[in-house]
Amino acid sequence: MNASHRHCVWKKAAGGRTTATGAYSLTASTKSTALVRVVAKAVTVKQQRYPRRISASQRIRSVTQRATLSIPAAATAGRAVTATATFTPARNDRPTQVQALIGGHWTVVGRGTETIKGTSKLSVTLTTAGTFSVRAVALGWHGAKTIASATATITVRAATTTPATDLCAGAGITGKAKVAYTKLAKPAVGQAVIDPDFGTTIRRVTDVAARWPDASVVVPAYPTIPAWNADESYLLLYVTESSQGWALFNGKTYAYIKMLDINPADVEQFYWSTTDPDLIYYVDQNSFVLTRMHVSTGVKDTIHDFRTDITSGVLKSVCARADLVSGGSDPFFMSTDNDLIGLGCRDTSGDETTYEGFSYRISTNTIGPTQHLTAVVAQASPSGASRFLAGQSSSTVLDATSNTVKRTLAWSGEEHSDLLRNAAGDDLVAGVQYDGPSGSGTLMVANLDTGAVSTIIGESQGDPYPPTGTLVSGRAYRNPGWVALAATGNGLDTASPDPTYLEQEVLLANVDTKQVCRVAHHRSFGYDADSSDQNYWAQPNVVMSPSGTRILFPSDWYGGATIDTYVIELPSYAG
Numbered sequence: 001m002n003a004s005h006r007h008c009v010w011k012k013a014a015g016g017r018t019t020a021t022g023a024y025s026l027t028a029s030t031k032s033t034a035l036v037r038v039v040a041k042a043v044t045v046k047q048q049r050y051p052r053r054i055s056a057s058q059r060i061r062s063v064t065q066r067a068t069l070s071i072p073a074a075a076t077a078g079r080a081v082t083a084t085a086t087f088t089p090a091r092n093d094r095p096t097q098v099q100a101l102i103g104g105h106w107t108v109v110g111r112g113t114e115t116i117k118g119t120s121k122l123s124v125t126l127t128t129a130g131t132f133s134v135r136a137v138a139l140g141w142h143g144a145k146t147i148a149s150a151t152a153t154i155t156v157r158a159a160t161t162t163p164a165t166d167l168c169a170g171a172g173i174t175g176k177a178k179v180a181y182t183k184l185a186k187p188a189v190g191q192a193v194i195d196p197d198f199g200t201t202i203r204r205v206t207d208v209a210a211r212w213p214d215a216s217v218v219v220p221a222y223p224t225i226p227a228w229n230a231d232e233s234y235l236l237l238y239v240t241e242s243s244q245g246w247a248l249f250n251g252k253t254y255a256y257i258k259m260l261d262i263n264p265a266d267v268e269q270f271y272w273s274t275t276d277p278d279l280i281y282y283v284d285q286n287s288f289v290l291t292r293m294h295v296s297t298g299v300k301d302t303i304h305d306f307r308t309d310i311t312s313g314v315l316k317s318v319c320a321r322a323d324l325v326s327g328g329s330d331p332f333f334m335s336t337d338n339d340l341i342g343l344g345c346r347d348t349s350g351d352e353t354t355y356e357g358f359s360y361r362i363s364t365n366t367i368g369p370t371q372h373l374t375a376v377v378a379q380a381s382p383s384g385a386s387r388f389l390a391g392q393s394s395s396t397v398l399d400a401t402s403n404t405v406k407r408t409l410a411w412s413g414e415e416h417s418d419l420l421r422n423a424a425g426d427d428l429v430a431g432v433q434y435d436g437p438s439g440s441g442t443l444m445v446a447n448l449d450t451g452a453v454s455t456i457i458g459e460s461q462g463d464p465y466p467p468t469g470t471l472v473s474g475r476a477y478r479n480p481g482w483v484a485l486a487a488t489g490n491g492l493d494t495a496s497p498d499p500t501y502l503e504q505e506v507l508l509a510n511v512d513t514k515q516v517c518r519v520a521h522h523r524s525f526g527y528d529a530d531s532s533d534q535n536y537w538a539q540p541n542v543v544m545s546p547s548g549t550r551i552l553f554p555s556d557w558y559g560g561a562t563i564d565t566y567v568i569e570l571p572s573y574a575g
Contacts, residue, residue: 010037029143033061063089067149069098069136071124072384073363074155074337079425080123082385082400083110085136085149090118094141098124101133101151114138121399129158157275164423165479167508167548170571172198172519176463181497181504181521186557190254192569195520202520205237205254205552205565212243217563219554220543222268223473223484224332224418227543227552231277234295236260237565238267240537246270248295252575254567261298262291265326271334271341274477274546281338288325290341290360303362310345318356318370319345328355328377332419335384336477339363340400342387344377359387359401368401378403381427381448382419382477388429388448390414394437395429397448410453411446412436419448420474423481423512426450430483430511432470433458442466442502443485445511456514457502467503468529469539476548481512484551486522486540490529494559506542506553506568520568524555537563549573 013036014028026038035057042052071083083098091114098110110122126132136149173179182196189207194200208218217240220227228235228251235251239259246260264270264282273279280293281303288307293300306325309315315322322345334341339362344355357377359368361384371378378387378398386406387398390413397406409429417431427448433441441458457463469488476482489503497504506520525531526538535556543552551568 030060030062033059036060065089065138065144065147067136067138067147069134069149069152070361070364070366071098071134071152071154072337072339072361073153074157074339075124075126076157076337077129078125078127079383080125080385081154081383083122083124083134083136084401085112085120085122085138087114087118087120087136087138087147090114090116091138091141091144092116094144095139096120096122097137097139098122099135099137099148100126100154106135109134126154126156129156131155164481165548165572166515167476167479167482167570167572168510168515168517171508172200172517174517176501178499178501179505179518180499181492183496184521184523186560189564198518198520200519201569203254203567203569205235205249205567206247208239208564209562211256212239215239215241215243216561217537217554218247219537219563219565220541220552221270222331223416223471223475223541223543225268225270225543226272226333226475226477226546228545228550229272229277229280229295230274230546232545232547232550233277234272236270236272236280260293260295262293265324266331269327269331271338273338274336275338281334281341283325283327283343285324285326290362304360304365306343306345306360309367314367315345315356315358315370318372321347322356324348327379328357328373329353329375330390332379332388333382333475335380336382336421337384340380340384340387342377342379344373361401366401369403371403376413379419382421383425383427386427386448388413388419388427390417395446397451407448407451409446409448409451410437411444416471418472418474418483420483420511421477421480422447425480428474428511430474431472432466432485434466440465442470442487443472443483443507443509443516456509456511457507457516464502469527471540471542473542473544473551476544476546478546479548481510482544482548483509483511484542484544485509486542486553488524488527488529488540492525492528494525506540506551508551508570519551519570520553522553522555522566523557524553524563525559526556526563531559535563547573 014026018024037057038055040053075081094114096112099106100109110124112120112122133151140146187193187204192203206218232251235249248257271281290303310319324346344357353375356370357373378389389396395409395411395413430445438453441455443457446453467487467489472485474483486506509516526535538556549572
């Protein structure tokens with residue numbers, strides 16, 4: 001021992017034997033920083049004397065074990081959320097838990113194991129409503145003591161006990177027989193009329209020519225984005241140039257209120273809160289700030305500034321030239337708890353619509369790893385437990401925040417579709433498929449949790465090849481399992497249309513029971529594939545209300561010069 005170590009006393013920490021090649025492996029533990037050496041005793045083997053050998057000493061630093069927990073800030077009673085625990089130093093396969101403080105006792109609500117990187121993904125379920133303290137725990141294992149993270153807080157909402165509404169009850173007609181297409185005069189703004197072919201109530205919501213004479217279009221933004229707020233007291237529609245902007249209406253009376261001062265990354269990229277009727281989210285097109293607006297007052301809160309990430313943070317290397325942060329060219333809604341969103345950064349001066357896609361979770365202020373993509377970005381699933389990445393010949397389900405593939409779907413993501421949950425809480429994608437990997441159908445459904453694909457309206461069910469211009473909305477998040485869809489078709493005579501099945505119709509369907517009802521003709525012809533002057537805004541962008549009891553649709557009303565918004569008020573709508 002040299003002079004600097006003269007006060008040390010060497011103690012045996014572990015023992016063992018060398019292999020035939022002289023290799024050895026010893027395991028020991030220490031509670032503090034220590035100086036260690038290896039000593040080989042003098043031995044005689046087959047009359048060969050081997051002297052005592054001592055290695056050079058080495059200082060081993062004791063590392064304090066640490067744990068952190070990332071978990072959504074909100075959940076629904078009885079429904080799982082995904083928590084991420086991180087432990088250092090890492091111990092592969094070590095058992096982990098998430099514990100909640102319930103009734104004064106720490107109760108296990110999720111179990112998992114560490115990976116080689118020290119992370120653990122845990123499915124966490126709390127069965128009662130309330131606000132709970134939760135923590136991540138790594139159990140004692142191979143000499144390592146049990147450790148726990150600092151506590152986090154999660155608010156658990158009560159699961160809805162309201163029975164699901166049968167939206168088809170008393171609404172429209174069922175079956176596949178062709179229905180007459182009776183001429184119907186355009187109603188005045190605010191006027192309700194009865195569709196003569198289906199018996200449902202259609203009310204005209206807007207008159208763009210009267211209120212915005214320098215515009216020709218006022219429409220729902222997109223079927224995948226809610227037009228109504230959480231309690232359906234507000235309604236938001238888009239007005240095209242030159243009066244471009246977002247028009248706020250009373251969600252019950254349809255009275256115009258004001259133009260909303262928002263500037264989202266694209267027309268349809270605004271996201272109503274599903275719990276607070278006064279809040280709306282969007283990523284500002286110019287500032288790259290994820291913003292939350294209080295609609296009644298116009299007050300805006302900064303949730304996250306992505307420009308900082310691009311100039312000096314985690315997005316700097318891949319997004320340095322970006323002039324846009326958006327939900328991509330085919331955006332979907334946020335996770336239903338308004339926590340997870342799929343985004344991408346893009347340099348719009350490029351020749352291709354390429355994105356560096358990433359996820360962002362509000363509750364943990366976490367940006368996921370980037371992924372080089374074309375046109376689309378991975379969208380948040382309704383549960384927030386995964387993301388959906390649309391592909392041409394197949395689509396993939398990704399981990400909620402990383403780019404790890406959970407499963408591949410036999411689903412063409414090039415066609416119009418929407419994400420929703422069924423009555424059991426599974427994440428689904430529903431939409432039209434034209435010669436897709438699972439067949440052709442006007443309404444097909446893929447389960448993101450199992451990978452199963454089913455056909456509700458399609459060739460395998462004896463239906464015709466799907467009409468062109470078919471769009472689907474699953475925005476009835478308070479009545480899960482229901483979708484609305486509408487199709488344009490092609491070649492119908494606007495003056496005297498032939499009887500129809502699917503073409504020019506608005507339909508309702510339940511993805512669980514496979515119930516289908518046909519509720520209206522939307523009378524919008526400008527998106528007809530045979531039109532000499534096809535108008536994008538005339539496509540049937542149906543949007544369901546959160547309760548599912550109302551359906552918005554735009555229409556040029558037999559190919560007229562202006563396009564207004566109309567609403568189907570189903571018999572289940574209480575007003």
